[in-house]
Amino acid sequence: xARVVDVNLLRKIKQHGAxxxxxxxxxxxxxxxxxxxxxxxxxxxxxxxxxxxxxxGMEQELLASEDLWRCYACGECTxxxxxxADPAEFMAAARSYAIGRYDFTGLAALANRSAIGNLLxxxxxxxxxxxxxxxxxxxxxxxLPLFSFLPGQWIxxxxxxxxxxxxxxxxxxxxSMGVRFWTQRRGEGVALPFTxxxxxxxxALSDALTHRRFRECxxxxxSPPALQEPWHQRPWVVHATVMGGFLAMLLATTxxxxxxxxxxxxPPWYPMRILGLVGGIVCLYxxxxxxxxxxxxxxxxxxxxxxxxxxxxxxxxxxxxTGILCEVVVYLPSPSTFGHAIFFTHVVLxxxxxxxxxxxxxxxxxxxxxxxxxxxxxxAPARLTASVGAEI
Numbered sequence: 001x002a003r004v005v006d007v008n009l010l011r012k013i014k015q016h017g018a019x020x021x022x023x024x025x026x027x028x029x030x031x032x033x034x035x036x037x038x039x040x041x042x043x044x045x046x047x048x049x050x051x052x053x054x055x056x057g058m059e060q061e062l063l064a065s066e067d068l069w070r071c072y073a074c075g076e077c078t079x080x081x082x083x084x085a086d087p088a089e090f091m092a093a094a095r096s097y098a099i100g101r102y103d104f105t106g107l108a109a110l111a112n113r114s115a116i117g118n119l120l121x122x123x124x125x126x127x128x129x130x131x132x133x134x135x136x137x138x139x140x141x142x143x144l145p146l147f148s149f150l151p152g153q154w155i156x157x158x159x160x161x162x163x164x165x166x167x168x169x170x171x172x173x174x175x176s177m178g179v180r181f182w183t184q185r186r187g188e189g190v191a192l193p194f195t196x197x198x199x200x201x202x203x204a205l206s207d208a209l210t211h212r213r214f215r216e217c218x219x220x221x222x223s224p225p226a227l228q229e230p231w232h233q234r235p236w237v238v239h240a241t242v243m244g245g246f247l248a249m250l251l252a253t254t255x256x257x258x259x260x261x262x263x264x265x266x267p268p269w270y271p272m273r274i275l276g277l278v279g280g281i282v283c284l285y286x287x288x289x290x291x292x293x294x295x296x297x298x299x300x301x302x303x304x305x306x307x308x309x310x311x312x313x314x315x316x317x318x319x320x321x322t323g324i325l326c327e328v329v330v331y332l333p334s335p336s337t338f339g340h341a342i343f344f345t346h347v348v349l350x351x352x353x354x355x356x357x358x359x360x361x362x363x364x365x366x367x368x369x370x371x372x373x374x375x376x377x378x379x380a381p382a383r384l385t386a387s388v389g390a391e392i
Contacts, residue, residue, distance in 0.1 A: 005057035013054055015113050016096035017089055017306070027051050027085040033077035038217045039070055047071060047087050050094060063098055063177070064184035066378070069364070069371030071095075072217045074235070075300020089304055096308060099363045102173040108359040115307035121359065122311075122352060129351045132158060133344065145335055146326070146343045147263025155347060156262055162354055170358045174370050181374050196380030197373075204372035211236045238286045243365075245283025246316070249323070252276030268331065277327055280320045287317045312361045319353050322346035 006012075014022045027048075034040045034048045045052075046067050053062040062068065068091070077087040100109030110117035136154045138144055147155075185192060207213055214236040231237060252275040260266065266273055290313050293302040326346050329339035357363060 003058065004060060006059045007057050009057045009059050010054045013093050013097045017093040022086060022089050022093055024051055024054065024085045024087070024090040026083040028083060030082065032080055032082060033087045036076045036080050038074070047077060047091055051087060051090055054094065060180065061184060062094065063101055064180035066181060066371040066374040068094055068098060069368045070375060072214050073301035074217045078300055088301055092301065095364065099367070102176045103358060104172055105169065111359045112308055118307060118311055122356065125352050125355045126348055129348045133347060146330065146339065149340050150344065150347065152263035156257060158351065162351055166354055166357055170366055173358050174366055177367060177370060185378060190378060192377060193380055197377055200373050200376035200380065203376040204369060207372055208369050211240050214239065233289060238289045241282050241286030242290065245279045245286065248279025249276050249283065252279060273327065277324065280324050283320055284317065287313050291317065308361055315349065315353060319346065319349040322349060
């Protein structure tokens with residue numbers, strides 16, 4: 001089967017590397033990264049195969065590979081690479097490149113490749129959401145309750161439309177990834193029985209929610225006891241707190257809109273309010289460790305940071321903090337200009353966060369989960385009959 005190669009692929013991926021210092025071209029395919037990677041037992045040649053695809057310009061095969069999203073950035077490969085090619089940073093840059101290629105609008109490519117592009121898109125979204133909110137803002141003054149200052153129904157309607165548009169964009173991105181996977185696997189002779197798909201979905205979701213493979217990676221990378229981190233600072237725990245806290249806040253917000261009238265008062269012990277607050281605190285705990293480690297830059301995967309690496313956790317942090325402040329403002333004796341400003345800021349940032357989901361590192365929640373489904377599906381009982389990829 002003829003292959004189409006892109007001789008500029010590696011150069012394009014390097015543009016997504018932190019600080020422009022990515023030099024995976026130094027890799028001479030020794031296989032050390034595969035030997036030390038805890039995930040290599042599940043997929044022959046991982047992650048060396050990904051690097052080789054980029055070196056020879058096999059963009060179609062790279063973008064069709066679910067293995068691209070299975071890396072948990074433990075850094076074992078980078079720490080032991082004899083050529084200092086930094087395989088872990090390559091995998092991060094390749095995923096950033098893939099997000100841009102899966103997105104049909106071109107916005108994701110701009111946001112992931114350029115700090116200026118990222119900020120321009122963020123500013124444009126913020127301006128649009130601010131203008132829409134201001135168009136319905138009640139000018140009566142700071143004495144108004146929050147959901148009279150900004151009509152709750154208008155916020156709700158904006159949210160529904162936003163989720164529909166972003167959902168469509170996310171679906172198109174995931175579909176692009178899925179079509180590439182299907183075409184490539186079928187071309188290689190891989191049998192993909194649809195009867196095995198429900199089981200693959202269950203396996204992937206359970207792995208994602210329980211962090212099973214992340215925990216196994218973490219366990220296999222154990223340092224000597226004296227150097228081990230406390231359990232509550234282990235990478236998988238930190239990631240689980242960010243993800244779990246975010247999901248708790250999302251669930252609380254969804255149930256709140258479903259179960260009570262928009263903007264109606266609720267006591268501090270209202271279950272959805274408690275769930276959202278606890279979720280916010282848990283999420284902030286994980287985010288604080290992520291930002292601290294990225295600022296220190298002493299351990300993988302935080303030794304090198306691009307603008308995109310900073311943007312998403314900072315945006316999420318500010319959104320969570322303003323959300324918690326809104327919970328406090330609600331119970332103040334009387335509304336205030338400060339409370340209105342915090343509420344307005346939080347609503348805009350929350351919408352920005354949703355709007356940029358398919359465009360930034362946040363998109364990994366879509367593509368990694370889908371990749372886990374595809375990986376489990378490919379490993380279903382019906383197996384490979386002829387694999388071109390094994391030659392790489």
